[in-house]
Amino acid sequence: MTTASILPSPTGGVLVASPSTTFREQVRRSLHGDRGPIHEVQGGADALVKLESGHWQLLFLDRRLNDLDVEELMEIIKLRYPGIEVVLLDSDSTAQLPSPEAAYGSWLNPSRTVVPAVRGTAPTFGSIPSLSTQKVAQPIFSNEILRRRISSGLEAVRSHLAADDPQARTVAPLPGMIGNAEVMQKLYRLTRLVAPRMTTVMIAGATGTGKELVARAIHQLSARAAKPWAVVNCAAIPEALLESELFGHVRGAFTGAVQGYAGRIHLAQGGTLFLDEVGELPLSLQAKLLRFLDQKEVQRLGSSETLKVDVRVVAASNANLARCVDEGRFRDDLYYRLSTFPLQLPTLAERSGDVLRLAEYFLQGIAAAEGAPAVIDAQAARVLEAHAWPGNVRELQQVMERAYILAEGGQEILPEHLCFASLRGTRRAESSTQVAAACGAATR
Numbered sequence: 001m002t003t004a005s006i007l008p009s010p011t012g013g014v015l016v017a018s019p020s021t022t023f024r025e026q027v028r029r030s031l032h033g034d035r036g037p038i039h040e041v042q043g044g045a046d047a048l049v050k051l052e053s054g055h056w057q058l059l060f061l062d063r064r065l066n067d068l069d070v071e072e073l074m075e076i077i078k079l080r081y082p083g084i085e086v087v088l089l090d091s092d093s094t095a096q097l098p099s100p101e102a103a104y105g106s107w108l109n110p111s112r113t114v115v116p117a118v119r120g121t122a123p124t125f126g127s128i129p130s131l132s133t134q135k136v137a138q139p140i141f142s143n144e145i146l147r148r149r150i151s152s153g154l155e156a157v158r159s160h161l162a163a164d165d166p167q168a169r170t171v172a173p174l175p176g177m178i179g180n181a182e183v184m185q186k187l188y189r190l191t192r193l194v195a196p197r198m199t200t201v202m203i204a205g206a207t208g209t210g211k212e213l214v215a216r217a218i219h220q221l222s223a224r225a226a227k228p229w230a231v232v233n234c235a236a237i238p239e240a241l242l243e244s245e246l247f248g249h250v251r252g253a254f255t256g257a258v259q260g261y262a263g264r265i266h267l268a269q270g271g272t273l274f275l276d277e278v279g280e281l282p283l284s285l286q287a288k289l290l291r292f293l294d295q296k297e298v299q300r301l302g303s304s305e306t307l308k309v310d311v312r313v314v315a316a317s318n319a320n321l322a323r324c325v326d327e328g329r330f331r332d333d334l335y336y337r338l339s340t341f342p343l344q345l346p347t348l349a350e351r352s353g354d355v356l357r358l359a360e361y362f363l364q365g366i367a368a369a370e371g372a373p374a375v376i377d378a379q380a381a382r383v384l385e386a387h388a389w390p391g392n393v394r395e396l397q398q399v400m401e402r403a404y405i406l407a408e409g410g411q412e413i414l415p416e417h418l419c420f421a422s423l424r425g426t427r428r429a430e431s432s433t434q435v436a437a438a439c440g441a442a443t444r
Contacts (some may be wrong), residue, residue, distance in 0.1 A: 013037030017047040018062030023091035027060050044068030045199050045340055051081055052336050059086045065191060075186070080342075174217035176362050177210065177352035183346040187214070191444055194341045195221035200293065202338045205345030209392030212276060214343060218314055219272040227271030230264045234281035243285055244301055247292075253302025265298050265311055272312045277440040279319035279330060286331045293337050313338075324352065348389040355385050358393060362400040363413065374404060376413045383415050395420075411420040 016027045016038065024040045031038060041047050041127075044065045050363060051058070059077070063070050070088070078085060151431045171188040173179065194201055196404045203211045219229050237245050244253075248263025249304065265273055275281075281289065292298055293313060297306045315338045324330035376384070380403075389395055403417040 013039060013056070013314055014058045014060065015047060015050055015056050016060045017039045017044060017065070018060075018089075018091050019041075019064070019066045020062065023062060023089075027089075042066075044070070044073040045197070047073070048076065048342075049336060049340055051077065052339055054402040055082070056084055059084055061086055061088055062091045064091050067192055067197060067199075070192060076190075076342075091383075120285045147259065173432065174214060175220050176213050176356050177217065179351055181346075181351040181354045183350055187345065190341075190343055191217060192221060194218070194343075196223065198312055198342045200312075201314045201323075202342045203314065203345065204321070204338070204342060205316075205318065206347055206392055206394030207318050209345040209347060209395055211318070211345060212274065214307065214345065215272075215274045215276075215314045215316060216249050218429060219312075220313070222272070224271045224312060229272055229274070230268035231276060232264050233272045233276045237278035238353055239282050239284075243288070246285070247288065247300055249296050249301035250303045253300070257302070260300070263298065263300060265292065266307065266309060268309075268311045270310055272314060275313065275315040277317055277319075278315040279317040279321055279324055281330075283329070283331070286334050290331065290334045290337060293334075311357065350394045355387075355389070355396065358383055358396055359384055359400055362397045363404065366401055366404045369405070370410050372411075374407060374411055374413055377415070380418060381417045383418055387420060432443075 002046070014031065014037070016024050018024050018027075018041075019042050022284055023055045028038050028040070039050060041050055047059070047061070051059070061070065061073070065073070073326075074088075077084060092376065093148050169181075171185055171192060174188055174191055177184075191214060201215075201218060203214050205211050216229070219225060232246060234242065244257075244261065244263070244410075246264055248261045248266055249257050250260045288299075290310075296310065297305045297308050321330055321335050323334045325335050348358075356376070359381075360403060363374055363376065384396075384399075391398075399420060400413075402419055406417040406419070407413055
């Protein structure tokens with residue numbers, strides 16, 4: 001039995017991600033196809049696309065990627081694909097390792113702990129020995145044990161980095177955003193990581209979590225900041241007009257088209273196009289949008305001419321697009337294309353410590369506009385922190401505006417000034433009249 005038994009036999013094959021052609025070829029030669037089909041990609045973003053579109057169990061990842069930070073990429077893979085085993089390698093190393101046991105020993109051996117000597121580094125292995133020529137009497141570990149060894153090794157690296165200097169990883173909030181909760185720190189890091197690139201970004205999150213703010217931040221932090229920013233709300237434009245709004249039309253293309261229109265995509269030339277609520281895009285337009293994303297060209301209604309465009313696309317949806325794909329309401333190929341770099345926005349309830357920061361920020365803005373300052377009473381602050389916030393940040397903003405009005409110019413926001421209008425779950429029967437009565441009672 002060969003040492004290849006040490007490694008899992010992935011039904012979907014092996015994925016190798018590295019900007020180095022030599023390195024990828026070295027991995028391919030070392031494996032000799034023994035691990036099933038071997039696929040290669042040049043960067044982290046391409047690796048995410050491949051991972052999304054197939055069933056993979058083993059990824060050889062070069063630490064020296066050109067497009068994405070390998071630590072952030074590892075975090076994404078851990079969250080989205082927990083069943084995939086990842087092996088970090090260093091394409092700059094030329095040392096030959098004598099056997100797979102030596103190459104993977106630090107993770108396979110339960111008595112050894114992976115602790116990098118320098119902060120910011122990860123376990124480094126040289127070129128992979130030929131797995132087909134090394135012989136052992138029997139498999140050393142099962143695939144499940146190997147998975148646990150690899151996972152524990154990665155966790156040891158992450159724990160070491162975090163313990164070394166937690167403040168070194170603090171990231172400034174995105175433009176227009178408030179809060180420093182841990183989940184927001186991760187969002188800031190990932191957004192700043194992808195913003196300077198051309199990568200298509202898919203922003204997912206519940207209503208009121210700030211999807212458009214993140215999309216604008218991506219535009220503002222990119223080299224396209226001085227170029228056009230175009231927004232298309234796919235849910236707000238009638239289906240009959242949406243194709244023309246996106247791709248444009250020529251004069252006479254349809255009844256009422258008395259003059260030509262370039263379309264939002266063309267108007268965003270050189271800049272960023274934000275497709276809000278992309279899950280509401282009709283199936284009839286999804287194929288045309290996919291062609292635009294792949295070919296970077298548009299064809300206006302009524303015209304046979306195609307126009308090349310240079311537009312970066314950021315999409316957002318509060319719907320579960322994967323479920324929409326399963327239900328046949330969204331094309332799977334378009335889903336994979338839009339989800340090259342996914343960002344998941346946390347709910348306000350998940351942002352521990354950010355509620356009061358945001359409440360004070362909204363209150364200051366309202367008070368500045370009205371010319372009368374106000375502060376939040378300590379008991380009112382506790383009420384705000386205890387609320388579940390089903391409407392997220394948008395609900396908090398409305399609650400603070402309503403509280404300021406109910407305070408009638410007073411300098412303090414008290415608990416009786418806080419009115420929460422919930423229309424979810426068991427309280428769905430609560431009418432707008434009841435809500436108004438509850439708010440009115442606060443003034444008596």
